[in-house]
Amino acid sequence: MxxxxxxxxxxxxxxxxxxxxxxxxxxxxxxxxxxxxxxxxxxxxxxxxxxxTSEFAVDVAENWQSEYLQFLLYIFATVWLIQRGSPESKSPETIGVETDEQQQMGRYATEDSPKWVRAGGWRTAVFSRSLGITMGVLFLLSWIAQSIAGLAAYNSEQLAQLTDPVTWPQYVGSADFWNRTLQNWQSEFLAIGSMAVLSVYLRQRGSPESKPVGAAHAVTEDTG
Missing domain, CATH: 1.20.5 (Single alpha-helices involved in coiled-coils or other helix-helix interfaces)
Structure with missing residues (x-):
């Protein structure tokens, strides 16, 4: 234990x-x-x-979807984009999806590699993108949950004010929905962007999210 x-x-x-x-x-x-x-x-x-209540559901779901969107975008962005000197970034020499040797795929797979990596074909193709796919599905599901719960909460307020309720497409295009959504998205983008940049110049001893304390600012992808 x-x-x-x-x-x-x-x-x-x-x-x-x-x-x-x-x-x-x-x-x-x-x-x-x-x-x-x-x-x-x-x-x-x-x-x-x-x-x-829809009030509680929408507050929870709107935070979940913004978090999963943050990781979804970061996973894909860090394949092709770098921040020199940040441990959150790959080194300039490894931009892109990298070679089979670097990724331990195909004939470079080992006995300890996951089964779907050693299987080859569509299973390896799916597994090599499984993290992004899963984050994308979780984001989509939580986004749908937010929109449905938000619609119920919004229509409840509409009826209380003796105004007509709206349909799901109308609500998804409304200012209320995008105000709720964008205020979460901007905070996530600010946080992850700040982490990528500040970790170039600042350190946290012992954390894998930080470079070694004595590492040069320009060193990229070097944790400790």
Whole structure:
């Protein structure tokens, strides 16, 4: 058990942080929702009822989709784009999809390589793009979930104001939807861009996200 916890510490730690903050968001969101209900002359709802509301669902989904979009774009962007001196970037000599030898594919695969790498054909082609494909699917699913939950929340407000509800295509093209979406996207792009640039000149000893403390600023793809 100790070895399992040590070997999976990063995933476990962030999994627990995710659950803790999700619960915190639900508690705070429930309190805020009920406060607004009272102000608007409505009735309070229970915590469990709040978890099934479109208001809670859209707040969660819109954050998820922006995170998966961030990683999706970064995965593909770092194939062809570099930031010289950043450990978040490949070296200039390895721009592109790289050779089979560099990627340990084809005749360069080893006995320890994943089965689908050693299998060749379509399975190797799919596996070599599996991370990007998975992130793309997760982004699409969370984006759809956000749009559906957002539509329900938006139409609920429309009906409360005695105005006509809108259809899904109308909502996806609305200012409300894109205001929610773009305010998350811009923060993700700022964060990942800042990390790529600041890691050229700043260090964090012992972190694989940082170069060795004594490494020159111009050194790229050198972690420690």
């Amino acid at each position: 100790k070895r399992f916890l040590r070997d999976n510490g990063l995933g476990i730690a962030f999994g627990l942080l995710f659950l803790g903050t999700l619960v915190g968001q639900a508690v705070a969101g429930h309190a805020d929702f009920n406060n607004r209900q009272i102000v608007d002359g409505g009735s309070e709802i229970s915590f469990w009822s709040f978890l099934t």
